[in-house]
Amino acid sequence: xxxxxxxVNLSKDAKYNLITIAAIIVVYAMCQIMIxxxxxxxxxxxxxxxxxxxxxxxxxxxxxxxxxxxxxxGQAGFMCIGAFASAFFSKCTINLxxxxxxxxxxxxxxxxxxxxxxxxxxxxxxxxxRGDYLAIVTLAFGEIIKNVLxxxxxxxxxxxxxxxxxxxxxxKLQGDGTLIINGPQGITSTPQDTNFTVSxxxxxxxxxxxxxxxxxxxxxxxxxxxxxxxxAEAMGIDVTKFRIxxxxxxxALAGVAGVLYAHNISSLNATPKNFGYNMxxxxxxxxxxxxxxxxxxxxxxxxxxxxxxxxxxxxxDYRMLxxxxxxxxxxxxxxxxxxxxxxxxxxxxxxxxxxxxxEV
Amino acid sequence: MEMLSVKNLxxxxxxxxxxxxxxxxxxxxELYGLIGPNGAGKTxxxxxxxxxxxxxxxxxxxxxxxxxxxxxxxxxxxxxARTFQNIRLFKNLTVLDNVKTGLHNQYKYxxxxxxxxxxxxxxxxKLMTEKAYDILKVFDLDKEAATLSANLxxxxxxxxxxxxxxxxxxxxxxxxxxxxxxxPAETEELMKTITLIREKFGxxxxxxxxxxxxVAGICEKIFVLNFGMxxxxxxxxxxxxxxxxxxxxxxE
Numbered sequence: 269x270x271x272x273x274x275x276v277n278l279s280k281d282a283k284y285n286l287i288t289i290a291a292i293i294v295v296y297a298m299c300q301i302m303i304x305x306x307x308x309x310x311x312x313x314x315x316x317x318x319x320x321x322x323x324x325x326x327x328x329x330x331x332x333x334x335x336x337x338x339x340x341x342g343q344a345g346f347m348c349i350g351a352f353a354s355a356f357f358s359k360c361t362i363n364l365x366x367x368x369x370x371x372x373x374x375x376x377x378x379x380x381x382x383x384x385x386x387x388x389x390x391x392x393x394x395x396x397x398r399g400d401y402l403a404i405v406t407l408a409f410g411e412i413i414k415n416v417l418x419x420x421x422x423x424x425x426x427x428x429x430x431x432x433x434x435x436x437x438x439x440k441l442q443g444d445g446t447l448i449i450n451g452p453q454g455i456t457s458t459p460q461d462t463n464f465t466v467s468x469x470x471x472x473x474x475x476x477x478x479x480x481x482x483x484x485x486x487x488x489x490x491x492x493x494x495x496x497x498x499x500a501e502a503m504g505i506d507v508t509k510f511r512i513x514x515x516x517x518x519x520a521l522a523g524v525a526g527v528l529y530a531h532n533i534s535s536l537n538a539t540p541k542n543f544g545y546n547m548x549x550x551x552x553x554x555x556x557x558x559x560x561x562x563x564x565x566x567x568x569x570x571x572x573x574x575x576x577x578x579x580x581x582x583x584x585d586y587r588m589l590x591x592x593x594x595x596x597x598x599x600x601x602x603x604x605x606x607x608x609x610x611x612x613x614x615x616x617x618x619x620x621x622x623x624x625x626x627e628v
Numbered sequence: 629m630e631m632l633s634v635k636n637l638x639x640x641x642x643x644x645x646x647x648x649x650x651x652x653x654x655x656x657x658e659l660y661g662l663i664g665p666n667g668a669g670k671t672x673x674x675x676x677x678x679x680x681x682x683x684x685x686x687x688x689x690x691x692x693x694x695x696x697x698x699x700x701x702x703x704x705x706x707x708x709a710r711t712f713q714n715i716r717l718f719k720n721l722t723v724l725d726n727v728k729t730g731l732h733n734q735y736k737y738x739x740x741x742x743x744x745x746x747x748x749x750x751x752x753x754k755l756m757t758e759k760a761y762d763i764l765k766v767f768d769l770d771k772e773a774a775t776l777s778a779n780l781x782x783x784x785x786x787x788x789x790x791x792x793x794x795x796x797x798x799x800x801x802x803x804x805x806x807x808x809x810x811x812p813a814e815t816e817e818l819m820k821t822i823t824l825i826r827e828k829f830g831x832x833x834x835x836x837x838x839x840x841x842x843v844a845g846i847c848e849k850i851f852v853l854n855f856g857m858x859x860x861x862x863x864x865x866x867x868x869x870x871x872x873x874x875x876x877x878x879x880e
Contacts, residue, residue: 477743484742484749485732485756492718492729499716502678504704504733504796513739561720 285479288564289472296468317532319571320467321525324474326554326566328521331478334561336514337494339403343522344547345410346383348538350523351530352417354379355455359448362459372461379527380520387519391512410548417538422449454537462531474521478563490514629656631832632800637676637686646672648856660834661847665876669856670836674802678710679703691799709798711789713805719778723769723788726777727760730795767791783814794829803835807842819846
């Protein structure tokens with residue numbers, strides 16, 4: 269009896285995760301087949317990598333919002349750090365490490381690490397803050413990062429690195445020098461190492477990291493803090509440690525999304541459009557629509573809501589208006605009890621279960 | 629052998645002296661009752677003992693270790709676990725996970741081992757699940773292990789809170805009104821459970837309660853608190869027949 273319950277418990281989570289990973293791989297394979305058959309439009313091809321990095325951002329933000337239960341609006345800031353740190357690294361080492369695979373792998377770690385350090389820093393800074401106050405501080409952090417990066421000038425020549433907050437001329441680079449970060453113009457001609465395959469692999473990795481974390485000792489501790497902080501402390505759970513841990517992992521994964529973003533475009537600059545608070549809010553919308561605490565939902569919502577504005581392009585000026593209305597309708601329907609029952613009835617898992625039962 | 633020894637414990641909130649020179653000595657294995665009219669400072673005493681409030685003065689010694697002024701986390705590790713007057717379960721976790729959260733400091737593996745699913749993860753999780761089921765069985769909750777704790781009926785939520793507290797392997801268990809909101813049948817059952825866990829886990833218990841039937845029925849000693857000060861302290865029959873105590877409860 270006891271063993272039986274344990275088995276069901278373990279395999280239920282494992283099954284859920286496996287189905288999600290399998291679904292990602294199936295979608296990936298379908299996209300590759302469509303590309304090979306020439307059935308995919310240029311527009312869609314350009315969206316494949318964004319699907320992945322938006323999903324990574326949403327899944328990682330869900331760790332802070334859904335699992336830790338804190339509202340963070342700084343996701344774009346962490347992404348920005350990951351993007352700039354990795355692009356900087358790739359630009360510096362492009363001649364040093366000719367192998368794309370090694371360089372890009374290192375770039376991913378550099379981006380994740382840089383963002384993680386800032387995540388930890390923010391986690392410590394907001395230790396005593398909760399709710400709205402925390403949201404405002406993270407929002408401010410994202411804006412500060414974006415604005416500071418717009419004023420940084422970094423160059424490299426035979427004498428080493430040069431740094432300025434004024435302009436490119438004050439770097440006084442030698443003739444052989446290269447300008448790496450050019451203030452508001454950002455980093456140009458970053459090697460475009462990102463592709464759909466790497467992005468999908470990183471999305472799967474992100475999913476596994478977050479899903480496994482939730483179903484572990486640390487994940488339980490984080491959820492205990494969310495549900496009742498006072499009781500968690502009374503159970504001997506180190507609230508400070510696990511809060512910082514959740515912030516750090518969220519930031520590191522957002523950094524990875526930033527790496528994908530930076531190596532997918534030719535010129536990287538921090539503008540309100542890509543790293544502004546609108547971006548953070550958009551990621552939060554993905555999380556809320558996909559279901560707070562539901563990581564599979566985050567991925568689905570990211571894909572749908574990235575696709576939607578593109579398909580609404582024919583509406584021209586009314587596009588964002590209709591987008592907002594569609595969002596409201598989706599929010600209402602998503603958590604409608606009838607809708608939830610319908611989803612449960614026709615979910616991948618239940619179809620799979622019925623089939624196997626039929627065979628037995 | 630003394631399990632808990634508290635000397636001159638005091639705390640003030642503004643001008644209000646909530647707890648004034650509180651002294652208590654609890655022997656190992658004893659079941660002590662803490663009673664008093666509403667607002668007497670009973671829960672404040674619990675909050676002082678568990679580190680939620682820092683005392684203005686006084687010493688708390690648990691099993692020979694001075695724990696005064698330590699944080700709730702350190703105090704839990706030192707061996708005091710508690711339940712709350714208003715139930716504080718982890719509502720969105722299952723019954724099993726609630727108890728496993730209590731086992732947090734007993735069974736350890738690193739976060740990385742959890743993410744990478746290293747052998748230590750499977751090994752430790754299996755031990756944790758077994759231990760959690762052992763505890764749940766004592767409270768007759770093992771069949772509800774997969775239920776969300778928020779969906780449990782009230783009486784079972786109270787029991788689960790005690791189970792979770794016991795999972796931290798405490799030397800001293802503090803129960804804050806365990807029978808609050810329970811009907812007589814549930815209270816009866818709770819009394820049996822408390823007696824059972826004392827035998828099974830060998831834990832010392834200090835409980836706050838208003839239900840005099842429960843207090844007189846199972847407590848070996850009773851401490852009466854009134855306006856933050858000691859009113860009576862001793863054996864149940866002496867304390868409950870003390871005219872001062874009756875006056876404090878019923879008025880003149």
